[in-house]
Amino acid sequence: MAITWRAVALTALGVVAVLLVPVTAMVVGWTVLVVLLCGVDVALAASPREVAVSRAVPGAVRLTEQARSTLTLTNRSRRRLRAVVRDAWQPSAGAGPNRHAVDVRPGEATRVRTALVPTRRGDRRADRVTIRSFGPMRLAARQVSLQVPGRLRVLPEFASRRHLPSRLARLRELDGRTAVQVRGAGTEFDSLREYVIGDDVRSIDWRATARRSEVVVRTWRPERDRRVMIVLDTSRTSAARIGDLPRIDASMEAALLLSALASRAGDRVDLIAFDRRVRAQVAGASGPRLLPALADALAPIDPALVETDWPGVVSAIQQRLSQRALVVLLTSLEPAAVESGLLPVLAPLAKDHMVVLASVADPEVAALRAQRASSAEVYDAAAAERTELERAAVTVRLRQRGVEVVDALPDDLAPRLADTYLALKAAGRL
């Protein structure tokens, strides 16, 4: 039950009537009249409970892209439905105008569409659908809020995909598909071909040359079918916000770019998201199915405010890996967390696998370090300096154990990690 502005206007007209006949009975009479008219209007309104509502939503949409929620309203009553329909969503679903006026004859159906431009990654859910059905005089209305479930999975934006073409070009250079042959130690033998000026003389295969009349060189190609295991740390350190986004979002970007690159390079990519338990995992997906699977697995993950169980992470990795692999830890280079958690259990992992630790650096710390305006700011600068020194010290200790460390600003992390991957591949260290 709700009244409209018309009922209010009718009541306001009563002021004129009372001015003409200034007695209390007039007030009572006019009020009774308005109430009666509203009651009649409500009684004549189509029942909103006899409207069949169904919803259609795209299953998933990438962050910043637009989706549409479509409601189909079928009028099953014998009266004409004049209504306002509100399709309510969580604020971060970014619903556009979500109030729709509809006019449906008995037995007919209509569709209303609400544009959604999600502003946050994860599962965005629809709230109630509210139907306010007006009577023929539009004085009053019946209203009901229906639970019509709807879920829009918002995938990570994958803004770092713009870095992919240049990295793929470098990969093709490695791969011998282009004219330039890049050599690395320990790469796989591919084939023999005729020497052309410019080839490294060290790659001449003298035995093959002796058998033939021309000088022959060996060609190599990078290893294929290596395994890449991406470990996404979803603990408290990933919840910290850098710029406008939590650390974990930058880590996801890096994971997506690396996966796209590695799957094109012919490597197998697995992913686990871990804090004290496995929050999500993707295993065995390859080719075009990999990225959708990854995005779908990563989309609903929010950091948990717990400390990472690093022994658990290491055993989870070792369970899943039987051969040497590239293990990428997407975590943060927080001195205390790394010293007490990761370093003690790193040795067996670093012995069996190539370990890369990728961490999101904070541009605010760098800005803090450079400020000199007052003595108070110098104390902050000193604190920032101390933070960076500790990060540097931890980095040194990690490198001493054979771990590659990538510490980059949120926007740079994905390309820097991709570059590290390419460098390791070129050097045959996978």
Added chain:
Amino acid sequence: MSAPATVPPPTQPHERGTGSASERVTTTAPTVVGDGTSARSRARSRWRRVVWPLAVLVTLALVAVLIVVLRPATSTTPLAPDNPEGAGSRALAQILADQGVDVRYVRTSGQAVAAAREGTTLLLAGSYLLMDEQVEDLASTEADLVLLEAESWHIHELTDGAVDLGYATGTGEVDASCDDPDAQAAGSIDSDGYGLTALSPDVELCFLNGDTPLTGAYASVEADGRRVVVIDDSTLFMNARLAEDGNAALALRTLGRHDSLVWYVPSINDLGGEAGTSAGAVLPAWAGPVSLQLLVLALALALWQGRALGRVVTEPLPVTVRAVEATLGRGRLYRRARSRGHAAAALRAGMARRGAARLGLPRSAGAPEVIDGLARATGRSTEQVAHLLYGPPPTDDDGLLALARQLDELESEVHRT
């Protein structure tokens, strides 16, 4: 009736750029009809929602009614005829009523003036709340006046300048020592008031103060054809002291002179004006119904705006703290502890690390090598560089700031080479 085919044409799955995960599958939820309630279940849930607030309201109303009904008809106003406490005067009022005097208790000057006809007594108990206009109104009545503890200028006004307040202090029990029959009947009283002085020979001044001559506690004068009695101490009429000395006789005789007594205790809410004057009398006849209609309009406006189109949707927010908070916290700790030594050490170590890295020195390089390297790169003396990097910690904040700037300068010079 079954659900119509409502699936819109599915958007074509298209891969953008590198083919990331953008599933364009449209899912259709099952059709929903109604919210699963019937008219009866809605009525029941509405009743259930409303019953407790309603019960509380009804209880409150009952309690309020009971309080009003059961409240004793007494007050705590000093000198009021319905106040049974020590500072009240209910005893006096009850005795007067028993003796056949009609006591009328009023709180506004309008009521007092209306009730004070010729042949009545008007008691004014305390006058400091009265405005000059109200006193003039009281002066214009024809009733006999009894002024209890009135202000000096009010006494002046109401006695035509015949009596004034004296400035004496009480001296204990004194005899009437005058010809006034009421005072003589009382015999002796013990007044704590300031005393009264006579400015006119017509004034009968009684209970003269022994210490201050020509000052008494009681004065009576015939002014404008009526009798005005002034008593300087109101405690004489209060329940607590009524039985002392000749207080009761004095009070009963002064107030019981006529059959009708108007007992006026001024109120702070009274702003003067005629008796029975209310806002309603000055407004036109249509004002009442129109304001009632405006009230109904306001109610309609509230109903119109108060009904929301569905509930407010909340956002489950993730907990995200700025990553820099920890560093800022450490900076505040340095500042609060005035830990210049630690701060300077951090700045120096950071500069040395970056300088050494830029010069290509190994991480294991010791202090002398770093100093030598930096001195060579910047063209400064080794003592200067050593003092900057390994000198004593600054002793004040300005020193710390200066050190930070000097380190910046040194670092920029390293950069140039």
